[in-house]
Amino acid sequence: DAGITQSPRHKVTETGTPVTLRCHQTENHRYMYWYRQDPGHGLRLIHYSYGVKDTDKGEVSDGYSVSRSKTEDFLLTLESATSSQTSVYFCAILREGPMNTEAFFGQGTRLTVV
């Protein structure tokens, strides 16, 4: 357990509404990631962060924005949710160490856009 908490764990929202998912870590790691998981696609990187206010796009960033105003929190926002954004979202952190670097994942947020 790397102290990662995702909230909410489940959410149903309507098309066109804004949605924000939160990832909280307790260990002050530099790197944080947002992925979405869909059948047949594995996990695809949406956005990642390498420090406070330092973020970059991943493979599937269209329709998503992120913010990191504090080391411990990484927020993913869907400005106007669409049905194609129905997915399971995973947050991850990178615990860095000499030859012992490892990514740890949260339990996921299941988002349904109706």
Add this chain to the structure above:
Amino acid sequence: AQSVTQPDIHITVSEGASLELRCNYSYGATPYLFWYVQSPGQGLQLLLKYFSGDTLVQGIKGFEAEFKRSQSSFNLRKPSVHWSDAAEYFCAVAPGGYNKLIFGAGTRLAVHP
């Protein structure tokens, strides 16, 4: 294009049989390589990883993987599968560092008694 390929979407094996899950990548330099396992409704757990050195790496739960540079492969193996190994397995690569961890599409493993 840069990618991670897991050719087998589903694999079924009998309990006690050996297992090999394939993973190929198409990045120019040798990236960091990982295998993760995901049980139904759960998050991801790291099985093993390769950074450099010995090309045969041992992981948790009796798994091992072999890095073959000439084939751009990092296949996962287990000599004797247990029913509790039924899960989805993901190969992942970090090309040029950790700024991006890229996953394959996954292989779903079913284990018959």
